[in-house]
Amino acid sequence: MIRKRKLMIPGVDKKLLVKDAARLMPDMARRRFIAGGASLGALTLLTGCDVLDGPSAENLLHRISKFNDAVQAAIFNPNALAPTYSEADITRPFPFNAYYDIDDAPEVDGSAWKLEVRGLVDNKRSWTLDELYQLPQEKQITRHICVEGWSAIGSWTGTPLRHFLKVIGADTSAKYCWFQCADSDGYNSPLDMQTALHPQTIMAFKFADKVLPKAYGYPMKIRVPTKLGFKNPKYVVSMEVTNDYKGGYWEDQGYNSFSGS
Ligand SMILES: Nc1nc2c(c(=O)[nH]1)N[C@H]1C(S)=C(S)[C@@H](COP(=O)(O)O)O[C@H]1N2
Numbered sequence: 001m002i003r004k005r006k007l008m009i010p011g012v013d014k015k016l017l018v019k020d021a022a023r024l025m026p027d028m029a030r031r032r033f034i035a036g037g038a039s040l041g042a043l044t045l046l047t048g049c050d051v052l053d054g055p056s057a058e059n060l061l062h063r064i065s066k067f068n069d070a071v072q073a074a075i076f077n078p079n080a081l082a083p084t085y086s087e088a089d090i091t092r093p094f095p096f097n098a099y100y101d102i103d104d105a106p107e108v109d110g111s112a113w114k115l116e117v118r119g120l121v122d123n124k125r126s127w128t129l130d131e132l133y134q135l136p137q138e139k140q141i142t143r144h145i146c147v148e149g150w151s152a153i154g155s156w157t158g159t160p161l162r163h164f165l166k167v168i169g170a171d172t173s174a175k176y177c178w179f180q181c182a183d184s185d186g187y188n189s190p191l192d193m194q195t196a197l198h199p200q201t202i203m204a205f206k207f208a209d210k211v212l213p214k215a216y217g218y219p220m221k222i223r224v225p226t227k228l229g230f231k232n233p234k235y236v237v238s239m240e241v242t243n244d245y246k247g248g249y250w251e252d253q254g255y256n257s258f259s260g261s
């Protein structure tokens with residue numbers, strides 16, 4: 001039974017919602033939810049419901065109460081595809097988010113920028129933006145989900161990371177791709193290799209069909225629709241293929257590195 005309670009903004013008790021949701025889950029889903037950090041964002045990933053409004057918070061608990069074996073199989077399949085949307089679903093304006101204000105976002109000079117490639121790869125040379133633009137690109141319209149529980153649908157275009165990993169001769173039996181960003185106080189994030197090889201994980205160069213704007217990570221953002229927003233590094237300057245867990249900006253502050261499906 002779902003207890004009726006006034007949920008979400010205003011007067012939302014996030015902790016209670018997360019607890020209620022976990023209580024309703026079958027064991028397997030609960031384990032995955034906890035492995036993913038048991039956040040509002042993880043709830044959004046699991047259910048597809050945007051948590052930060054009243055009706056959908058109730059809808060979310062209702063959906064969880066109906067989780068069955070098929071849903072569980074999907075949740076536990078690391079190759080499951082994130083849902084895709086139409087142009088009409090795109091959130092406008094798309095939110096900016098970082099640990100600083102938009103005015104303090106890194107100003108990257110695209111003509112001088114190079115993507116450094118390090119670690120367990122055959123070819124460690126750096127890549128200019130023009131060289132990267134020659135690689136095949138795909139467009140996706142997917143939902144970006146922040147760990148705090150907000151989400152927004154956006155359109156990103158870029159090169160599947162698995163294609164790039166092949167081109168550079170990466171050892172895909174390694175555990176992580178670790179990304180470093182241009183932010184002045186640093187930002188980095190490790191991505192598990194299985195997710196790096198996921199067909200929807202892309203090196204995004206465009207947002208809404210235009211060159212990725214400064215706000216959203218110019219010149220390159222790793223777009224990972226199966227993971228929470230903080231696992232989507234913007235302003236990427238280097239990638240290291242490695243077996244070492246090197247931590248990440250939010251991961252080091254207690255956010256779960258798994259944070260996704
Ligand atoms: N370099 C860098 N990447 C980052 C962040 C950041 O502060 N710096 N914030 C992360 C978080 S928490 C979110 S929700 C998304 C926000 O992306 P957006 O500004 O395109 O909405 O970027 C992620 N990637």
Ligand SMILES: [Mo]
Nearest residue numbers: 146147229230
């Ligand atoms: Mo986020």
